[in-house]
Amino acid sequence: MISIMNTFGIWLAAFFTLCIFSFLYKDNPFYKFAEQVFVGLSAAYWLVYIIYSIMVPNLFAKLADDFSGNIILLIPAALGLMMLMRIHPKTQWVSRYPIAIMVGTTAGISMLRYMKSDILQQLTATMINPFAAATTAEVIGNLLMIIGTICGVYFFYFSKKQEGVSKAVSKVGIWFLMVSFGATFGYTVMARISLLIGRLDFLLGDWLHLIK
Amino acid sequence: MKLSAMVERRIIYLVLLVAVALPLLFPIGWKTEVSGYTQMAYDLIENTPEGKVVIISFDYDPSTMTELQPMGEAMIEHAFKRDQKIITTALWPMGVQMAEQAFDKVLRDYPDKKRGVDYVNLGYKVGGMVTIQAMGRDMKEVYPKDTRNTPYEEIPLLANTRRLKDVAWVSSLSSGVPGLKEWMMVARDSYNVPVTGGCTAVSAPGFFPYVNEQRQLTGLLGGLKAASEYESLIGRLGTATTKMDAQSVAHLLILIFIALGNIKVFVAKRRKSND
Numbered sequence: 356m357i358s359i360m361n362t363f364g365i366w367l368a369a370f371f372t373l374c375i376f377s378f379l380y381k382d383n384p385f386y387k388f389a390e391q392v393f394v395g396l397s398a399a400y401w402l403v404y405i406i407y408s409i410m411v412p413n414l415f416a417k418l419a420d421d422f423s424g425n426i427i428l429l430i431p432a433a434l435g436l437m438m439l440m441r442i443h444p445k446t447q448w449v450s451r452y453p454i455a456i457m458v459g460t461t462a463g464i465s466m467l468r469y470m471k472s473d474i475l476q477q478l479t480a481t482m483i484n485p486f487a488a489a490t491t492a493e494v495i496g497n498l499l500m501i502i503g504t505i506c507g508v509y510f511f512y513f514s515k516k517q518e519g520v521s522k523a524v525s526k527v528g529i530w531f532l533m534v535s536f537g538a539t540f541g542y543t544v545m546a547r548i549s550l551l552i553g554r555l556d557f558l559l560g561d562w563l564h565l566i567k
Numbered sequence: 568m569k570l571s572a573m574v575e576r577r578i579i580y581l582v583l584l585v586a587v588a589l590p591l592l593f594p595i596g597w598k599t600e601v602s603g604y605t606q607m608a609y610d611l612i613e614n615t616p617e618g619k620v621v622i623i624s625f626d627y628d629p630s631t632m633t634e635l636q637p638m639g640e641a642m643i644e645h646a647f648k649r650d651q652k653i654i655t656t657a658l659w660p661m662g663v664q665m666a667e668q669a670f671d672k673v674l675r676d677y678p679d680k681k682r683g684v685d686y687v688n689l690g691y692k693v694g695g696m697v698t699i700q701a702m703g704r705d706m707k708e709v710y711p712k713d714t715r716n717t718p719y720e721e722i723p724l725l726a727n728t729r730r731l732k733d734v735a736w737v738s739s740l741s742s743g744v745p746g747l748k749e750w751m752m753v754a755r756d757s758y759n760v761p762v763t764g765g766c767t768a769v770s771a772p773g774f775f776p777y778v779n780e781q782r783q784l785t786g787l788l789g790g791l792k793a794a795s796e797y798e799s800l801i802g803r804l805g806t807a808t809t810k811m812d813a814q815s816v817a818h819l820l821i822l823i824f825i826a827l828g829n830i831k832v833f834v835a836k837r838r839k840s841n842d
């Protein structure tokens with residue numbers, strides 16, 4: 356029985372993969388069908404997952420097991436119910452309070468973390484002696500990093516008209532940005548091809564058994 | 568003969584499809600050079616003493632498993648080889664199944680490794696950064712049970728692991744938010760636990776600046792290529808290695824297409840100016 360279900364699952368997955376691939380020829384009913392099924396399934400999956408993997412173990416089960424010991428959980432429960440008030444236009448305003456709490460808390464937590472990791476640590480990592488590296492290639496790499504960072508940041512300095520030396524620095528900054536865009540494009544191509552490889556590996560291997 | 572843009576596009580898709588399929592059917596066996604970022608991640612695990620407890624977080628879902636699953640399998644195998652104890656967690660719901668699949672595959676070669684003693688899957692927890700922060704204070708509070716409902720205190724592997732600081736390193740295999748960045752911001756930058764990890768190729772350029780003098784990330788595996796590099800470092804012929812031929816052929820083809828496209832534009836411009 357398990358084997359039959361497994362085979363059925365593979366055929367189903369192959370069918371939907373081909374349906375999606377058919378879009379490369381042109382938009383068609385098979386593609387639309389696969390797209391709609393995916394949207395519906397995802398929504399249903401998430402709904403069930405949120406109830407059974409988040410709500411039940413973190414709220415309902417705890418309150419049912421030991422209500423007085425977990426009384427503090429009534430606060431997030433109340434906030435959750437207030438959020439649901441959005442459904443009705445007349446009570447929609449109630450949902451603003453839990454949203455305000457979420458925004459405030461998230462901003463507070465994130466601000467400190469991002470400040471440390473994305474600004475202070477990144478700045479410190481740029482303040483190095485470029486000539487202290489072991490090899491010539493590393494020294495060149497360090498110099499490029501420092502020059503690239505300074506010129507790249509300067510490109511976004513708009514309080515002064517960029518002319519003369521400042522224009523040259525800004526121009527170098529653009530070049531570094533262009534190189535980074537190129538690298539990003541290369542990595543994006545790699546990722547998209549990986550997705551294609553994954554699907555073809557499934558079709559040729561699991562479905563058609565052509566790959567040993 | 569002049570082809571319409573739509574027909575040209577279809578030809579490109581077809582050629583690309585064939586170019587990717589052929590190396591999968593008939594592998595070429597091209598070797599890939601190991602990059603410094605992959606080597607750093609490898610060295611972190613290699614130089615961690617035996618018996619230490621480590622965390623591998625599966626922060627992705629099946630949509631990116633082509634790139635990230637080989638990394639997970641390779642890292643689990645490497646940690647097993649070094650006799651390290653593995654805790655797996657997930658900041659993405661389906662990461663739990665991804666971890667189980669990776670264990671199933673690697674355990675075929677390590678049948679003596681036991682659940683609860685050598686490895687444990689603590690499962691998914693909602694909350695991202697806040698969850699990691701809570702793990703820094705008390706891991707039992709965040710994960711009272713593992714995925715098989717075994718209470719935290721009854722799992723031998725976790726006997727001396729109370730907080731994030733008791734862990735030798737953390738690796739996050741991440742395809743978005745929450746993921747590697749959150750682990751780095753909390754585990755590395757707040758609790759000073761070395762953090763490494765892997766990400767999809769799309770997000771790799773965004774993570775490279777964190778592999779710096781401050782060691783915010785200790786190495787990084789970016790995409791399928793890095794996964795194959797890691798497999799070669801641990802001497803494993805895994806799925807990433809076998810797929811790299813297809814990746815290389817596809818890249819070569821895209822380069823040719825870009826060159827042809829540029830030539831076409833150049834010729835068209837020249838013809839226009841001559842007219």
